Amino acid sequence: MSETETLICEGDTCEVRPAEPQTIKPINLKPSPNLNIQIVSDWVCPFCPIGEANLQKGLDLLRQNGIWNGEASIEMLPFQLNPEVPEGGVDHLEHLSKKFGSRERVEQMQDMITQKAKDAGWEYRFDRVTISPNTINAHRLARFAQERGKQTEITELLFRAYFTEGKNLSDLDTLTELGVQAGLDREEVAAYLHSNQDVQDIRTFDQHIKRQGVQGVPFFIVNGYAVANGAMPPEHFQNAIQEVLKLQEQAQ
Template sequence: MTKATIEIDIYSDPICPWCYIGLKRFRKAQTMRPDFEVKTRWLTFQLNPDMPLEGMERQSYLDNKFGGRDNATQFYDQIAATGYEEGIDFKFDLIKKTPNTVDAHRLSIFARSQNRQDALMERLFEYYFLEGQNIGDRNVLLEIAKASGLTDAEKYLDSDQGHEEVLFTDQNARSLGLNGVPCFIVNRQHILPGAQNADTLAQMLDIGYQQQLEQS
């Protein structure tokens, strides 16, 4: 089979557990279509665009968002069970602060320029959901950048680069009608919202492949 390069844009936020689940399912879909060349581009969507720069103490965030611990526990227990099926051992109890993710998204843009965006996004998910680390903290982000193979990340984070792109991309997502993530866009045309199962995501790749054949 002739290989085709399929472009997949993924709107995501690294503090979204369904985005982590979506990533695992997407990776599985890719193994189901080994003859396809897939190029991913991670795009900004902020679950909490009004989050203070310093973030928010986790329990206060859950109280505000879910109306109390019991509702939050029920919600996250369901996610944990789904994550377990995908090989993710969510450690929600380790998370002490819900961060502002602007700098994490800025770092993602920077990682794209070094072809390390996939590696960075995966580590952002791991540090937050498996270790409970504050990915809004500059030192944590620098550690993640190093682990992802990025160079000159400290200089970048000390600047204001990427800030306007983060805000613009987030607003653009909302103008497209997105109100949640993950959201996959195939060849910048076909939209597939949600953390779909691997079979559905593989079918998405089929659509992208067929489109590339028709254009070649």
């Protein structure tokens, strides 16, 4: 990935854009005294796993260069690229073909994304994806897992289930199985997913973060500072986090 590129999804559009200088600025979310990294993402955003992988590489660069040697907590925050999709999902290829004009255009885009994912260490199999889901329940499962200390596990499982295995993230039975694989109790997960708990909270946050100006994902916030709009290269994360550390030091 070139240092002059960023990868970002807005609505159904996922594309490579020229990387513009990122202004490190506060964003009105919950502050944290520690190195707390918040990633605004959606489970159907193909650049979100790539962005997280590049973030981890950026943290490694900080450690390798002796700039920072602490621990970082990562919190996934919900964003719905396609909140209008019905609860059961829609046909994936038909849905994207309407957005992009043709199947050929969709296939070109998917080929590009697959290569970007491979460069970041992910295997994408769009040929296995048949359903474009509504992700509200996947976000609920992620919150349920996070509250029980299983965010790392559920994050990888959800992304891999969709982009590598082609599973339907609208299906509650599928989500329940992913919760069990993450180490959660089957009956508790099933009862939670079949309830309406947290549905409104997630929708409200999705609307809130969009009002804050976040229109595309992945979007990265470090200790309350917006540092990256899109899946930036590892070097960008290294430099941006270093700048945040300097700003915090000056503020003390």
